[in-house]
Amino acid sequence: MVRIFVFVSIMLFSSHADDAYERNCIKCHEVLPFSLQEIFMRYLAAYGGENNVKVGLDHYFKYPAKDISVMSIAFLNHYGIDHHSKINEEELKQAIDIYWQKHKVIGRLK
């Protein structure tokens, strides 16, 4: 009985802890040699400000293409480009917002 309670509690806790970013991004990127932070810094170097980065990410997820990717040619040739995103609009927006919050530079320099 106690075992069942602990198992259910862990399951419930873990399902609530998952956010749109963790659910949709981390799993796929775990297998890639570039961390999400490194990819974020590439986006930041290419797009600059918060809105620009978010718009760039949103566009890439909807219309992935080699010529607009921030990754190197060698990387793209080896791993190819991601397929069209299946996640819904709201979920994508949430995931991008969380991604920005987790990796942004503003407020983290000293």
Add this chain to the structure above:
Amino acid sequence: MLVSKSKGTNSLLASEKKSLFRFLTLYVLMMMSIIVLIALFYYQNQEKMMFLSKRDTLSDYAYEQIKKLKILHNTFPADNTYPRDPRFKSGIYDLEYVKIFSILESDDIDFNKDMYRTSDNKIHFVKTLFEYYLGAKYLFLEIPDDGDWREETWENIFIFGGLAIIFFTIIGFYIANLFLNPMRSSLLLLDRFIKDTTHELNTPLSTILANIEMIDTSSIGEDNKKKINRINIAAKTVSQLYQDLTYITLEQDIHKNDEDVETKALIENRIEYFDSFAKSKDITFVLDLKKSYIHINRHKWTRVIDNILSNAIKYNNRKGVIYITLKKNTLTISDTGIGIELTKIPFVFDRYIRFNHSEGGFGIGLNIVKKIIEEYDMKIEIKSKPSEGTEVVIKW
């Protein structure tokens, strides 16, 4: 014709002063505007020169700082220490003008200029990044402005601006004098003419007046009496004019012979003198005279009273009244005549100024009055309303 300057016309008339003042105001305003514009242009130019002298150094600093930002971009977040340099302060902003990080001392941030001076005397150099390391599009470098160039610039502006003002003011006075010369020459010519003719009036005038006094009016008819009276009035009017002209051309510089003059008796005497003139216009005098003494040259004081009385009669209406009040230190003479417009009152003391040409004269009477009043530190005030009359108050 040669015209010599006389003391009478040396001083500027009010109308002359007004013209001179208007011209100089306009001239000075234009001159100052030009000097200010030149100073502004010079100041901006000096500022640009100062920027130019520092631009190369700051470009080098910016290049070094961008290299450091690039390294930090690649090592972030493992290393999150913003690169600092003792030679300058810096700050980075993204393309949405959001501050990423800054150690700038001045908050005066301008994204539209590549180099500028802040309100708190810092120099900001702005470098745009083509690759947005750490998300930065704008790199601001800040160094203090020592202000040496500014001090030197202001010094030059004050020295050369001051010299220019002095130079142009001298030129302005010269030009103003050129403009006023024709007016002044006319006045000098008139002065000369009056001086020359005055000498010729004395003998015939004295003869006429003396002979009128000697005529035995009891033995002549009423009709002839009237004619003689008219001759008497006319001769006295000319005599009055002669006295003024003599005063203005010959006697105005006499300062001697001041004495305590009993004004009540003097006024009564002058009323008697003008009696026939006043009667010819049915003018009556209303007197309120107290005994009063004044330390003055009797002849000059007589000129003052005569001129005011003669104006009060000349510009009074037929059957008008002249009120004369004499108190300890105040003489008031008012009439019920045609009056003077308010705007013209400030000019009544100007020589050759006459607002009414129905009566004779050169327009020198009140000019003489003003000169004497000023000479003895007295005060004169004229109140007047057209069609109601004029009041002249003298205080001493």
